Amino acid sequence: MKQAASMLEIRNLSARVEGNDILRQLTLSIRPGEVHAIMGPNGAGKSTLGNVLAGRPGYEVTGGEVLFQGKDLLAMEIEERAREGVFLAFQYPVEIPGVSNMEFLKAAVDARRRHRGESELSSFDFMKLARDAAKRVSLDQAFLKRGVNEGFSGGEKKRNEIMQMMLLEPSLCILDETDSGLDIDALQVVAAGVNAMRDGQRSFIVVTHYQRLLDYIVPDHVHVLAAGRIARSGGKELALELEAKGYSWLEDEGV
Amino acid sequence: MRDGPLCGHRASHRHRGESVSEQVESLIRKDYSAGFHTQIESDTLRPGLDEDVIRFISAKKEEPQWLLEWRLKAFRAWQEMEEPTWAHVSYPLVDFQALSYYSAPRSMANKPKSLDEVDPELLATYAKLGIPLHEQEALAGVAVDAVFDSVSVVTTYRAKLEEVGVIFCPISEAVHRFPELVKKYLGSVVPQKDNFYAALNSAVFSDGSFVYIPKGVRCPMELSTYFRINEVKTGQFERTLIVADEGSHVSYLEGCTAPMRDENQLHAAVVELVALDDAQIKYSTVQNWYPGDKEGKGGIYNFVTKRGVCHRNARISWTQVETGSAITWKYPSCILKGDNSVGEFYSVALTNNLQQADTGTKMIHLGKNTRSTIVAKGISAGRSQSAYRGLVRINAGAEGARNYTQCDSLLIGDRCGAHTFPYIESRNASAVIEHEATTSKVSDDQLFLCQQRGLDAEKAVSMIVNGFCREVFKELPMEFAVEAGKLLEVSLEGSVG
Numbered sequence: 180m181k182q183a184a185s186m187l188e189i190r191n192l193s194a195r196v197e198g199n200d201i202l203r204q205l206t207l208s209i210r211p212g213e214v215h216a217i218m219g220p221n222g223a224g225k226s227t228l229g230n231v232l233a234g235r236p237g238y239e240v241t242g243g244e245v246l247f248q249g250k251d252l253l254a255m256e257i258e259e260r261a262r263e264g265v266f267l268a269f270q271y272p273v274e275i276p277g278v279s280n281m282e283f284l285k286a287a288v289d290a291r292r293r294h295r296g297e298s299e300l301s302s303f304d305f306m307k308l309a310r311d312a313a314k315r316v317s318l319d320q321a322f323l324k325r326g327v328n329e330g331f332s333g334g335e336k337k338r339n340e341i342m343q344m345m346l347l348e349p350s351l352c353i354l355d356e357t358d359s360g361l362d363i364d365a366l367q368v369v370a371a372g373v374n375a376m377r378d379g380q381r382s383f384i385v386v387t388h389y390q391r392l393l394d395y396i397v398p399d400h401v402h403v404l405a406a407g408r409i410a411r412s413g414g415k416e417l418a419l420e421l422e423a424k425g426y427s428w429l430e431d432e433g434v
Numbered sequence: 435m436r437d438g439p440l441c442g443h444r445a446s447h448r449h450r451g452e453s454v455s456e457q458v459e460s461l462i463r464k465d466y467s468a469g470f471h472t473q474i475e476s477d478t479l480r481p482g483l484d485e486d487v488i489r490f491i492s493a494k495k496e497e498p499q500w501l502l503e504w505r506l507k508a509f510r511a512w513q514e515m516e517e518p519t520w521a522h523v524s525y526p527l528v529d530f531q532a533l534s535y536y537s538a539p540r541s542m543a544n545k546p547k548s549l550d551e552v553d554p555e556l557l558a559t560y561a562k563l564g565i566p567l568h569e570q571e572a573l574a575g576v577a578v579d580a581v582f583d584s585v586s587v588v589t590t591y592r593a594k595l596e597e598v599g600v601i602f603c604p605i606s607e608a609v610h611r612f613p614e615l616v617k618k619y620l621g622s623v624v625p626q627k628d629n630f631y632a633a634l635n636s637a638v639f640s641d642g643s644f645v646y647i648p649k650g651v652r653c654p655m656e657l658s659t660y661f662r663i664n665e666v667k668t669g670q671f672e673r674t675l676i677v678a679d680e681g682s683h684v685s686y687l688e689g690c691t692a693p694m695r696d697e698n699q700l701h702a703a704v705v706e707l708v709a710l711d712d713a714q715i716k717y718s719t720v721q722n723w724y725p726g727d728k729e730g731k732g733g734i735y736n737f738v739t740k741r742g743v744c745h746r747n748a749r750i751s752w753t754q755v756e757t758g759s760a761i762t763w764k765y766p767s768c769i770l771k772g773d774n775s776v777g778e779f780y781s782v783a784l785t786n787n788l789q790q791a792d793t794g795t796k797m798i799h800l801g802k803n804t805r806s807t808i809v810a811k812g813i814s815a816g817r818s819q820s821a822y823r824g825l826v827r828i829n830a831g832a833e834g835a836r837n838y839t840q841c842d843s844l845l846i847g848d849r850c851g852a853h854t855f856p857y858i859e860s861r862n863a864s865a866v867i868e869h870e871a872t873t874s875k876v877s878d879d880q881l882f883l884c885q886q887r888g889l890d891a892e893k894a895v896s897m898i899v900n901g902f903c904r905e906v907f908k909e910l911p912m913e914f915a916v917e918a919g920k921l922l923e924v925s926l927e928g929s930v931g
C-alpha cells in the first residue's frame with residue numbers, strides 16, 4: 180500500500196462545546212512518523228482537539244476540515260475512525276464493570292482486523308499477544324482478566340491505555356495527558372511503550388503539561404495551543420522555554 | 435424497608451453514570467425469532483372456566499378421584515379470591531372467561547409411544563427453536579421434556595435416567611405411575627390457596643414435568659423442560675414438581691417461547707421444589723416468552739409461583755434470566771426449614787420497549803445457621819419498568835442466620851424506570867443481614883470508549899450489559915450461559931442507532 184504523504188491535515192478547524200466556541204480555525208499538519216507535542220494552559224482546548232478528532236458526541240464542528248491519510252475524517256463514524264487507525268488514549272479512562280479487559284480487547288482487535296480484511300485471531304493467538312503487551316507495560320497478567328479499568332489505580336489505567344494502543348497498532352496515536360498522575364517509574368514505562376511503537380510511519384500527538392515527559396518521548400515539533408488555536412510552534416526547545424517561562428509571555432507578545 | 439437495630443443491616447447506595455446520549459434512546463427490538471406459529475390441528479376447549487371445564491381436564495387425563503377433588507377445592511377457593519394489584523405493573527384485568535383452559539395437538543390424542551409416532555410438525559417446531567428431540571441430535575448430557583400448549587410431547591433420555599432410578603416424566607403420567615409421590619408432595623410447598631394465580635393453576639393445570647431423584651443419586655444429566663405456547667387465546671398452566679431425596683443432586687433448566695400475537699396470553703405456572711436432607715437442587719430459567727411489540731401490543735402475562743423447601747443441610751439455588759413476557763410477576767423463593775440449609779437467588783431481568791417486570795425472591799429462614807444469597811440484576815431500556823421485590827424473613831428460631839442481598843439496576847436511556855422494594859423482617863438478634871443496592875447507567879463515556887476502540891454501538895451496549903450480568907451468568911450451566919448472553923444481545927439489538 181502506498182504511504183500517504185500526510186498523516187493528518189487539520190485546516191481551519193473550529194469546534195463548539197455546549198454552545199461555546201473552543202477551537203478557532205486551528206491548523207496543524209502531521210507527517211507519517213512524526214511526534215507532535217501539544218502544550219498549553221488549562222482550558223485551552225487540547226482535550227477538545229483530541230475528542231473532535233475521535234468524533235466524541237457533543238463536540239460540534241463548526242468549520243474547517245480534517246484529512247486523515249487523505250480521507251475525510253470528520254465524515255466518518257466514531258468506530259470507523261478507530262478502525263481506520265485513530266487511537267485516543269484517554270485523560271480519564273472509564274470503567275466497564277464485569278467486562279474483562281481480555282474480552283474487550285479481543286473484540287476491539289477483531290473489529291480492526293475485520294475492517295482491514297484480515298481474519299479474526301484465535302483466542303490462543305490473541306492471548307499470547309495480550310500477555311506480551313501486558314508485560315511490556317509492566318501490568319500483571321491478572322489485569323487481563325479484570326473488568327476494564329475496574330478498580331485500577333490512576334497509573335494502572337494509563338498503562339492499560341498504552342497496552343490497548345500496542346494491541347490495536349493504530350496509525351495515529353493521540354495521548355491526552357497520559358503522564359498526569361504518574362510517578363517516575365510509570366512515566367518511564369509509558370514512554371518506553373510509546374518509543375517502541377515509533378517506527379518511522381506511525382504518528383503521535385502527545386498532549387502534556389510537563390516538559391518532563393518530553394525528556395523521554397522526544398518530539399519533532401512542539402505546539403502551544405491557546406484560546407483555541409496554535410499560538411506558537413517550534414522544536415523541542417520550545418518545551419523547555421515554556422517550562423521556564425510559563426504561558427503568559429505568549430500573551431504578552433500578543434499572539 | 436425495615437432495618438431494626440437487631441438485624442445488623444447495612445445499606446450502601448452508590449449512584450454512577452451520567453447523561454445517556456440520545457443514541458441509546460431509540461430502542462427497537464429486532465424480530466422475535468421464536469415468534470412463529472405452527473400450523474397444526476388442535477383440540478381446543480371452548481373458552482370459559484367453570485367446574486365442568488375442570489372435570490373435562492381431569493377426565494381427559496384420566497385422573498384419580500382424589501386429584502379431581504383437589505382441583506375442585508382449588509377452584510372454589512380461587513372464586514373467592516381477588517386478582518392481586520400490589521405489584522408495580524399495570525394492565526387491564528384479565529378476562530378469565532375469555533380464555534381456553536385446554537388445548538392439545540390432535541395428533542397427541544392417541545398418546546404416541548415413541549418419537550417415531552410423534553407428529554413431525556411438532557418435532558420440526560422444536561428443531562426450529564433449537565431443541566432437537568431426537569437423542570442422537572440433542573445437546574449431549576441434557577434430557578428434555580417438551581411441553582406444547584397443554585400436553586407433554588416427548589421426554590428424552592428417559593430410559594437412561596431410569597437406569598439410575600431418576601424419574602423424569604410428564605406430571606400427568608406421574609399421577610398414574612407414582613401416585614404416592616405425587617399425592618405426598620403436590621401442593622406441599624405451594625398450597626392450593628397460596629395466591630390467586632397458584633389457586634387458578636391448581637384448578638386447571640394441564641401438564642408439566644415431574645422429577646424424582648432417589649437417595650444419594652447425583653443426576654447424571656441436566657434435566658430441562660421446554661414450554662411452548664402455540665394455540666391462540668389459550669392460557670398455559672403448567673405444574674412442575676421436583677423432589678430430591680436425601681443426599682441427591684439435580685440441575686434443572688426451563689426455557690419458554692411463544693408466537694407473536696396481538697392479544698395478550700396468560701401463563702400461570704407453579705413450580706414446587708423439595709430438597710430433603712443434604713440434597714441440592716439447582717433450578718435455572720431462561721424465559722423468553724413473546725414480549726409484545728414496540729408499542730406494547732400483545733405478549734405473554736407471566737404470573738408464576740415458584741418455591742422450594744430445604745430440609746437439613748439442603749441447598750436450593752434459583753437462577754433466572756428473564757428477557758421475555760409483556761409482564762413478569764414472579765418470586766422464586768426458598769423456605770429454609772432445616773438447620774444449615776442454604777437458599778440462593780441469582781436473577782437477571784431485562785425489560786425493553788413497554789415490558790414490565792416485578793420480580794424478586796423470598797428467603798424464609800426457619801432453621802438454625804441458615805444462609806441465603808440474593809443477587810438481582812435489573813436492566814431497563816426503552817420505556818420499560820423493572821422492579822425488584824424481595825423479602826428476607828428471619829424467624830425467632832433461626833439462630834445464626836445470615837443473608838446477603840445485592841441488588842443492581844442498569845438503565846439504558848432515560849425513559850425507563852427501575853425500582854427496588856426490599857423488605858426485611860428479623861426476629862432473631864443473632865441474624866446478620868447485609869443489603870447493597872446500586873443504580874447505574876450505560877454512560878456516554880463507556881459507549882465512547884468502546885466505539886473509540888472500534889466496536890459498534892450495539893456491540894458496545896450488549897457487552898456492557900453482559901458485563902453487568904456476569905455474576906449471574908456464571909451460575910448458569912455452561913451451555914446455557916452462552917445462550918443467555920446471546921439472548922440479551924438479541925433483546926437489545928437495535929438499541930442504539
Ligand SMILES: Nc1ncnc2c1ncn2[C@@H]1O[C@H](COP(=O)(O)OP(=O)(O)O)[C@@H](O)[C@H]1O
Binds near residue numbers: 196197224
Ligand atoms: N464536555 C464538555 N462539556 C462542557 N464544556 C467542555 C467540555 N469539554 C470541554 N469543555 C470546555 O472547553 C474548554 C476547553 O477544554 P479542554 O479541551 O478540556 O481544555 P484542555 O484540555 O486544554 O485543558 C474548557 O472551557 C472546558 O470547560
Ligand SMILES: [Mg+2]
Binds near residue numbers: 225226227270356
Ligand atoms: Mg485536557
